[in-house]
Structures are given as C-alpha cells and as structure tokens.
Amino acid sequence: MPVGTQATVKGLTIDQVRATGAHMILGNTYHLALRPGHETVRKLGGLHGMTGWDGPILTDSGGFQIFSLDAINDISEEAATFRSHLDGAVIRLTPEHSIEIQESLGSDVAMVLDHVVALPAERDLVQDAMERSIRWAGRCLNAATREDQAKFAIVQGGLDVELRTQCARELASMDFQGYAVGGLSVGEAPSEMYRITAATCPELPEDKPRYLMGVGRPIDLLESVARGIDLFDCVMPTRNGRNGLAFTDGGSLKFKNAIHREDNRPIDETCPCLACKHSRGYLRHLFNAKEMLGPILLSIHNLTYYQTIMQGARAAIERGEFDAYLAEKKRGWGEVASA
C-alpha cells in the first residue's frame, strides 16, 4: 500500500497512484486527526471523497505515532496522552476514540489502537504493552459502529517469540477481519524481523490477510512473503524517490550522482512507468536543478517497482516457483543469502 499520510501519496495525483498498479492505499489517523481534523474529513466525504481514490483505504490507529513521539507521551490503561507536533496541544487518545476517528475518516480497514514499545526493552515492559494491546483491541471491537469498515488487530510482543505467539493466539480467537504484525521495523536487524514474522504467521488464521506494518525494503517484502505476509505499507518508495534514489532489479540508482549526467538509458527499459520514458540524464538534471518533477517521477517509478515485484511474487506463488523468484531477485539486488 502506498502511504498517503496526509490524505495524499506525496507528489502524486490520484490517477498516477492508480497507474502504479496499487490496489489499496493508507492514511495516517494521527496526522489527519490533527490536520484537517477528522470532522472536516468527514464533511469533505471522507478520505475517499477527498482523494478520489475508489479502491480500499486502510487507516492506522495512531499507535505508531504515539510511539514515535515517545519523549512526550504518557500511556495509561485508559488512554495514550501526548502532545501535537503541530501546536503542542495535549491529545488524549483512547481505543474508542481511535475507532471513532477512523469511522469519520471513512477508511475501509481500521487498525486497532496498540501500545508499541521501543526496542530493546525489558521483557516485563514488552509483556505489559502486549497485554494492553490485546485489551485495547477488544475495546476497539466493542466501540465499532460501522458495518462497512473491517477491523484489523495488531500483534505485539517485541522480539520475544513466546510473547508474540501468545498475543497472536489471543487476537486470533477474537473476531477480526485481518491481522497485522506491528512494532517491527523500528531499528532491529532484518534477521530479527524475519524471525519474529516467521514465528507469528503460523499462529494467525490462514484465511485472513496478514499485514506487516511499516515494512520495508524490496528484499524485506519478499522475505516476509516467504514467511506468510500478504500486505505491506512503507514510505520508502516515495521518501527515497524524493531523495533521488530509484529501485531496480539490479539494485538502487542515486540520481544525485553525476555519473548519470549524459546517460541516455532509462532507469529500466522494461518498466512501464512515466519515469522510464525519460533518460537517466534527464532525471539527474531534474534533481540537480531541484525541480519538483524529479521527486515526482522517482516516486512514480519506485511505487511501480514495488507493485511489480509484488505482482511477480503473486504469479510465482501461483506457479509454485516462489523460492526461485526470491533467489533471482536477491541475486539482482546483490543479496547473497537469506537472512
């Protein structure tokens, strides 16, 4: 899912998002609740009405942003309290309020409010946050009033397999339409993330989507698919694109580098995206001249690339050749062995 934090995938018109091959996009509850405010979003027709996106939209719960604002928050059993990064206003977010906001935003999938802890952390702290996340998940389910909005639970438990599997089993026994693995991609080694994902997925229902939140690099997506994940969101394709980096099957290209100056080749001649109708030399010029079109074109390319590798993964799974697909991609990316 391309990330549309503030009700826009940065730099792209909604038809350009669609042209990348994306089926589903994400919005951030925390940011939208602060600006323009969820009541305003509702009056403007919800995220669908504002953005014009006619596919499904998932909203996060605000939990991860509370975690990102660690220094200025206080979490009790009742609520998370923190300060707005915009104006310093004190905000109190309960599981019930997170659902109320997401119902106003009008997303198709709402995430439960969870308690994320910074890693590494004491086991007691991780366990406490995990157990609170389960109780909060139940409160979210009880608070929901919209039948047309799916609810996804979030598995917590840090890097502890025992806590993760306990959390996954308890959430799996509750009536959610999908399950996320949260609290990862927060600085731990990829191998740790893969280990936790591999241990968690078997505990989740086979017939419901599994979503690894905030991940990641192309290799992280495929390694996680290998471990049972279906759904991802990440700002990497757009953020790295804005910073001049393009993903390809042969690794990444940096367009702030002068080597591309007179290169007439496209990023990838097999890629159908708009950026690949231009030369590397032109893209290099756009970044060198600080033109908006550089970030726009590389965001389009990277989102298209992410969709392409995921389409390739789906096709390889259907052919029963996913392992070979993963190995081939890793060779191209210069990754020598599975982490």
Place this chain on the structure above:
Amino acid sequence: MPVGTQATVKGLTIDQVRATGAHMILGNTYHLALRPGHETVRKLGGLHGMTGWDGPILTDSGGFQIFSLDAINDISEEAATFRSHLDGAVIRLTPEHSIEIQESLGSDVAMVLDHVVALPAERDLVQDAMERSIRWAGRCLNAATREDQAKFAIVQGGLDVELRTQCARELASMDFQGYAVGGLSVGEAPSEMYRITAATCPELPEDKPRYLMGVGRPIDLLESVARGIDLFDCVMPTRNGRNGLAFTDGGSLKFKNAIHREDNRPIDETCPCLACKHSRGYLRHLFNAKEMLGPILLSIHNLTYYQTIMQGARAAIERGEFDAYLAEKKRGWGEVASA
C-alpha cells in the same frame, strides 16, 4: 505557452502538460546553458528528447535574463557579459553564441538575442538598445545553421511609440518567421503595455505569428489578443498555482484562506482538469499541510484555465464575437472597463 524554464514545466509530468490543452512550451536558454549545459542537452536528445514533448518548443535567447541580472552585467556591441547566478562564473553571450546554444537545445523556434533596458529609462538609452537589438537580430539570422529551426525577432523600444514602430518596420523587412514584442511586462502599467502593443502590431507582417513575451494575467492575454497578439508565455499560471492561487472566470481563489476548509465544491464545475475533480476543502488541506499535490493540482488547473480562455478567444474570433467575449470575461473578473 506553459513555461518550462529548466526543461520542465514545474511540478507537471509531460502528459499532464499535454492534458492542459497546451500545444507549445517554452524553455529558457540562460538557465539551460548553465545547467545542465547545452552540450549535455544535445547529447540527451535536445529538449524534445529530454522532456518527451512532441509539440513545438520555443527557446528564449537569454536576453531577458541578462536584463534581470542588471546589476552584474556589461553590454557591449559585441556581447553581453554577466555572472552566473549559480556559481558566479563570468559568461559572455554573443548573438552568435545564443543561436549556437539554441541549436543545441533543439527548439523549434529560436529567439534572437536582444538588449532589454529597465524602464523608465532615458530615450537615448532606449534608442541605443533598440538599434543594437536590430543589429543583433541580423547577426542571429546570419549565424543560424539549422533549417528546421524558425527564428523570431524581438521588437524593442521601451514605451516610446516612435522607437517601437521604427524597430518593428526594420525587423519586418528582415526574413524572420515570427515577431515578438519584448521588453514589456517589466513593471509598467498595463495600459502602457496595451498602448505599445497596439502601436507595434500594425507594423508587423499580417501572415506571421506575433508573440508578446512574458505576459501575463488572463486579462492581459485577452486585451493583447484584441490588439493583434497571437502567442504568449508566462510563469503566472504555475507560479501562482504553487502559491495557492487559482484563476477562475469569477476571479481568483486563494487556497491558503480558511474559508475553503469545508467547501465541497470544486474550483470550477465546468473545468475538465484534475484539480476540479477534488473539493476546495481538499485543496485547502493540501496547502495547509504543505503537500506537493496542492501546487501540482493548482498548476494544472491554472494552465488549463489559460488554455481554456485562449481556446474561447479563438472560437469567438471565428464567430466574429471577440468583443463580446472579452467584455463577458472582464465582467466575471471584476474588470469594469478596457484599460
């Protein structure tokens, strides 16, 4: 002509430029000669190859930028000398070199190098610059080697009708494919610009295009069409769009204004552009949240609006109803009388 100073109409992909209805775009010789350099542009397939634009492209000569850099330039009969705004390098531009650069850029229309003076100015200075512009126009014509590139001359002469008509007559006797009125829209009153345009156009060949450089507001375009102008370029639609201003038949809307916060109406329900598929409230949110998509969408809208009023002008001329068309537009814009 939408302005693509650095080989990109700021914020728009080339298919978005095409979708505004534009037939022809402009690039700036001064900027492109400095970065990425005209030899690099040539190696990357010229402006057409870089941008992917398949319609005609016009390049200016660098004359206006020399004028904008007034404080740091020296103009002799042989050349204009000035410092690069990028790295301070001393650049010497002759009429011959301007044509050589434009031939490398591969534009379809090259402008002659002219000597623009800041207004108001002493008559002697204006006359001297005008006469030099005529001599330089001749040198440009002699220097040209590409048969596939049209050359347009530029009429100078400040706000002096006698000097303007003298310049226009002399240039009209030379073999150019088109004629521009230059040195206007530099701070003088619109009425002065209209007066000079009205006096100059009758001296130019009827069967060749007439181009008013660097103009302007929607009303300036139509008032100048009334006086005989065919072709315009201006950064206003994109620059004002980036700053949150949208042009409409009812005047302009400022999207940094909170009045639009919960407004579900589009900018203009009759406009076919992408921005008008969204609500004013969404556009307001994008500007408030400093999202790239705000500038992108308003640039698209404003370019579409400029093309729409020019299409309307062409149709009205063919019906013989241009005066009524102009009067109607002026009523909408809140302009009470012809300047």
